[in-house]
Amino acid sequence: MARQTLYDKIWQSHTVRDYGGGNTLLYIDRHLVQEVSSPQAFAALDAAGRAVRRPDAHIAVADHAVPTKLRAFKLRSGQAAKQVRRLEENAARHNIPYIEIDDDRHGIVHVIGPELGFTLPGTTLVCGDSHTCTHGAFGCIAFGIGTSECATVLATQTLHQKKQKRMRVILDGGLAPGVTVKDVILALIAEIGTGGGAGYAVEFAGSTVDAMSMYERMTLCNMAIEAGSRVGLIAVDETTIRFLKDRPLAPKGDKWDAAVAAWTALKSDPDAQFDRQVNFETSNLAPQISWGTSPEETLPVTAHLPDPEAEPDPVRRARIEKSLNYMALKPGMALRNIPIDRVFIGSCTNGRIDDLRSAAKVVKGRKVAAGVSAIVVPGSAATRIAAEEEGLHDIFLSAGFEWRDAGCSMCVGMNDDRLSEGERCASTSNRNFEGRQGRGGRTHLMSPKMAAAAAVAGHLTDVREMM
Ligand SMILES: CC(C)[C@H](C(=O)O)[C@@H](O)C(=O)O
Numbered sequence: 224m225a226r227q228t229l230y231d232k233i234w235q236s237h238t239v240r241d242y243g244g245g246n247t248l249l250y251i252d253r254h255l256v257q258e259v260s261s262p263q264a265f266a267a268l269d270a271a272g273r274a275v276r277r278p279d280a281h282i283a284v285a286d287h288a289v290p291t292k293l294r295a296f297k298l299r300s301g302q303a304a305k306q307v308r309r310l311e312e313n314a315a316r317h318n319i320p321y322i323e324i325d326d327d328r329h330g331i332v333h334v335i336g337p338e339l340g341f342t343l344p345g346t347t348l349v350c351g352d353s354h355t356c357t358h359g360a361f362g363c364i365a366f367g368i369g370t371s372e373c374a375t376v377l378a379t380q381t382l383h384q385k386k387q388k389r390m391r392v393i394l395d396g397g398l399a400p401g402v403t404v405k406d407v408i409l410a411l412i413a414e415i416g417t418g419g420g421a422g423y424a425v426e427f428a429g430s431t432v433d434a435m436s437m438y439e440r441m442t443l444c445n446m447a448i449e450a451g452s453r454v455g456l457i458a459v460d461e462t463t464i465r466f467l468k469d470r471p472l473a474p475k476g477d478k479w480d481a482a483v484a485a486w487t488a489l490k491s492d493p494d495a496q497f498d499r500q501v502n503f504e505t506s507n508l509a510p511q512i513s514w515g516t517s518p519e520e521t522l523p524v525t526a527h528l529p530d531p532e533a534e535p536d537p538v539r540r541a542r543i544e545k546s547l548n549y550m551a552l553k554p555g556m557a558l559r560n561i562p563i564d565r566v567f568i569g570s571c572t573n574g575r576i577d578d579l580r581s582a583a584k585v586v587k588g589r590k591v592a593a594g595v596s597a598i599v600v601p602g603s604a605a606t607r608i609a610a611e612e613e614g615l616h617d618i619f620l621s622a623g624f625e626w627r628d629a630g631c632s633m634c635v636g637m638n639d640d641r642l643s644e645g646e647r648c649a650s651t652s653n654r655n656f657e658g659r660q661g662r663g664g665r666t667h668l669m670s671p672k673m674a675a676a677a678a679v680a681g682h683l684t685d686v687r688e689m690m
């Protein structure tokens with residue numbers, strides 16, 4: 224059938240039953256399980272006396288609560304130890320593959336899925352985590368689900384889902400020096416708003432996307448949820464195939480050849496119908512920084528903070544006032560001079576090897592400013608190992624950064640790595656809500672390059688002047 228989008232095609236091939244009106248019983252190929260959202264799911268499964276239908280369709284790994292330093296010691300007792308042990312026990316009882324905390328394959332679910340080749344094109348993949356949209360970079364339908372849905376997937380390998388509307392975002396024009404895909408997605412969210420993609424599955428396309436590495440595509444799809452879209456996806460091309468080849472769980476031999484043929488054919492038809500299309504020019508973007516408490520409150524680094532007095536709409540005016548107040552910022556201030564206390568380079572948005580490379584390039588031969596405490600937390604053990612082989616850790620350590628073990632870390636206030644009340648952080652993560660990085664903490668979202676530049680300068684700054 225012509226005129227189908229990539230999303231339509233994968234949806235159709237996974238439809239077990241169509242109840243009409245987009246209501247579908249959908250087959251779920253793969254499920255990633257982490258320690259925060261799974262305990263209630265396993266409890267529900269056990270209470271109903273159900274078994275896991277296909278243990279090999281799941282991978283369990285602890286990432287949110289885990290300490291990123293002194294790990295062995297910290298995991299002897301305490302809250303994180305309990306959470307990790309519970310996941311371990313649940314996985315063992317149900318024969319689900321479990322990745323140990325000290326395994327070389329350990330890391331944030333959204334970083335290790337692709338690294339292992341668990342994430343594959345044309346599939347449906349879920350996880351009890353909103354940033355599951357990251358995996359859509361590989362041309363699959365990947366979305367976050369709730370804990371009760373996790374239980375359903377464990378027991379039945381299916382889910383009742385309502386099909387989303389279809390949206391296409393065309394990114395064209397390439398990127399100017401010093402500008403990264405993080406700047407693109409932040410600027411896009413500033414333009415369309417955090418509700419701009421709500422109700423849609425977003426396919427990213429265009430020459431800027433074509434030129435991106437898989438790491439960059441993952442950063443892009445990772446933040447689809449911050450634009451309101453549970454699903455972000457990108458069609459398979461040579462870049463995708465090259466990334467997946469020889470990954471441990473990717474098909475091998477004849478099966479690989481057949482898979483590549485099927486994956487490359489899987490695209491939106493040239494005349495496919497989208498319910499919404501956004502064309503976004505990327506060539507003239509500057510590096511972006513979020514100034515408020517929502518990812519859409521983002522401005523180019525060269526900008527000055529908004530003045531609520533100049534905002535005619537009372538709802539928006541109140542919103543600006545509230546954000547400035549929480550962030551302890553004044554209307555009209557230049558974004559680039561705001562002093563910072565902490566720097567966090569990591570997360571499932573920007574904790575991959577090319578992120579660490581781009582930050583290290585800025586840091587090399589420089590020092591973290593006095594009074595700033597800065598950490599680099601690789602998104603996975605494999606990322607950490609690769610970075611160490613390249614000597615990136617030496618660059619960070621000699622500049623005064625801490626070099627940690629993999630985990631969600633300071634992206635979310637669920638482990639030891641947190642901001643204290645009133646601290647201001649330059650962060651490469653994806654959310655800047657009130658208290659996200661610790662109660663009373665203040666988050667500025669930006670790219671790894673920009674966070675590295677801020678670490679050196681001691682305040683928000685324009686990395687282009689340091690290149
Ligand atoms: C704790 C987890 C369920 C949560 C999510 O759903 O995304 C977290 O990963 C986040 O980034 O806020």
Ligand code: SF4
Pocket residue numbers: 287331333352354570571572630631632634635652653
């Ligand atoms: S790194 Fe942050 S955004 Fe990603 S899964 Fe962990 S807590 Fe969520």
